[in-house]
Amino acid sequence: MNKANKLKDNYYNVIKEKLLEDIAYSAIKDMSKERHKSQTNYDVGEMLALAGKHYGENIIKEYSNKLTSELNKNYSITTLKYYRQFYYFAKSHSLSDRLSYTHYKELLSIKDEDKLNYYINITIEHNLSVRQLQDRIKTKEYERLDEETKLKLINKEDTTIIDLVPNPIVIKSSNIKDKEHIKEYALKETILDDLDNFLSQLGTGYTYVSNKYKIKIGNTFNYIDLLLFNYEYNCFIVIELKVTELKKEHLGQIQVYMNYIDTNVKKIYHDKTIGIILVRKDNKYIVKYSSDERIISREYELV
Numbered sequence: 001m002n003k004a005n006k007l008k009d010n011y012y013n014v015i016k017e018k019l020l021e022d023i024a025y026s027a028i029k030d031m032s033k034e035r036h037k038s039q040t041n042y043d044v045g046e047m048l049a050l051a052g053k054h055y056g057e058n059i060i061k062e063y064s065n066k067l068t069s070e071l072n073k074n075y076s077i078t079t080l081k082y083y084r085q086f087y088y089f090a091k092s093h094s095l096s097d098r099l100s101y102t103h104y105k106e107l108l109s110i111k112d113e114d115k116l117n118y119y120i121n122i123t124i125e126h127n128l129s130v131r132q133l134q135d136r137i138k139t140k141e142y143e144r145l146d147e148e149t150k151l152k153l154i155n156k157e158d159t160t161i162i163d164l165v166p167n168p169i170v171i172k173s174s175n176i177k178d179k180e181h182i183k184e185y186a187l188k189e190t191i192l193d194d195l196d197n198f199l200s201q202l203g204t205g206y207t208y209v210s211n212k213y214k215i216k217i218g219n220t221f222n223y224i225d226l227l228l229f230n231y232e233y234n235c236f237i238v239i240e241l242k243v244t245e246l247k248k249e250h251l252g253q254i255q256v257y258m259n260y261i262d263t264n265v266k267k268i269y270h271d272k273t274i275g276i277i278l279v280r281k282d283n284k285y286i287v288k289y290s291s292d293e294r295i296i297s298r299e300y301e302l303v
Contacts (some may be wrong), residue, residue, distance in 0.1 A: 011051040012063055018043050019071060034100040038086075041101050045087025048080055060084075082108070098124045106133055114154050118142045124176055139170045139201070152270050161233040164203045168299040169278060170196055179302040184241050187278075187300070188225055191241075202276075205232030215260050224257050235271040236261050245281040246297045251290050259293065 022040040051059045060080050067075040085108050086101065093116075095104070103123060110116040119142065142150075144166030152159050163276050174189045176182055182190075191198045194212060199206040206228050213224040226239040238261060240254045254275040261273045275295040282299050 008051065008055055011047050011054075011059075014068065015044050015047045015063060016067060016070065018047075019067065019075070023071070023073070035097055038095065038101045038104070041083045041086050042090050044080075045085070046085040046091075049085040049087055052084070079221075096120070096124055098127075099115075100130070102130045103133060106130060115142045115152065118153060122204070132200070135197075135200070141166055144168065151299060161203070161230055161237075162236070162294075162296050163296060165200065165276065165296060166203075167282070168301040169198075169201045170301050170303055171201070173302040176302060182243055182302070184225075184243050187241050187243060190302075191226070199228070202228075202237075203230075205230045206237070207231060209236070215257065215264070217256070217260065222257070224261075227261070230274075233271060234275070235268075236266060236273045238273060238275045238276070240277050242277060242279045244279065246277060246279045246283040246286050246287050250277050250279070250297075251286065251292070251295055255292055255293060258292075 008125070014281065018040050021038060031262070048060065048063070052217060060077050064075055064077045064080055067073075067080075077200070082105060085102060089104065089108055099120065103122075107116060107119060110119065119137060122128065122136065127299060145153075145164070146167065147164040151157075152163060171187075171190060172194050173179060173182075176186065176190060188211060195208055199208065207230070209227040209229055211223075211226050213227040215222050215224065224238055225241045228237040228239065229235070230237055238254055238257045240250065240257070242250055254277055258273040258275045272294060277295065277297045278300050279297055280299065282297050284297075287295065287297050
């Protein structure tokens with residue numbers, strides 16, 4: 001056997017040994033299993049990168065065929081390329097034990113470092129599952145943050161609850177046939193049908209309190225569309241739903257509701273109530289010239 005073939009076989013044997021060890025280790029059901037898998041895939045990726053330098057890109061296909069045949073498990077070309085990509089990724093980023101290899105696999109295609117750091121941080125901070133991370137990436141949560149918020153995140157400045165509410169808010173509405181002419185009550189029912197998704201769209205820490213929350217102002221009863229509480233920011237959130245463009249009277253209405261909650265519901269240890277007006281079409285100038293910085297407007301997008 002010549003020296004070149006011997007080196008090629010050495011790379012292959014190291015890869016095979018690592019994968020066999022990982023198969024045996026996979027019976028362990030704890031975080032050490034995930035750490036071991038990440039380390040294995042890193043080591044395999046390193047061997048594939050070194051082998052590629054010596055034998056070119058076709059070595060991936062050769063190793064794929066041999067591993068699949070000898071280990072009786074499908075190690076496709078795509079899978080091996082992911083291992084190699086993970087190795088390159090890990091060389092330039094600090095890996096966290098809180099993220100599994102499958103988490104990182106979802107992140108490998110993100111080239112924007114600020115965007116990448118955002119998804120890594122929210123996954124760690126909020127213990128997101130792989131499915132939850134996929135949903136955040138799919139709905140382009142980072143892209144829907146305003147530029148001022150992104151700058152705060154990049155500079156590691158403090159953010160407020162308002163900063164982190166994306167725009168637009170994506171609402172799943174597979175049962176709605178006429179999305180163009182939806183009524184407010186139908187919009188609310190659509191939100192309630194998949195409440196967990198809606199709360200996650202707003203950000204983190206949101207919990208549901210009530211819908212059509214009844215309040216009495218003088219001799220008149222009024223109803224808040226949605227009343228939420230955020231345990232991270234320790235405040236109530238009043239949400240009003242509007243299927244029109246934002247109007248100045250919407251601000252007056254929600255401000256009255258917020259003041260009612262602050263006066264009659266909020267405890268002394270709670271922060272002031274936040275108001276979110278969810279509208280079909282925003283009008284940034286109306287909110288811009290409002291004197292109440294606790295009120296924000298966000299467009300909704302039915303998907």
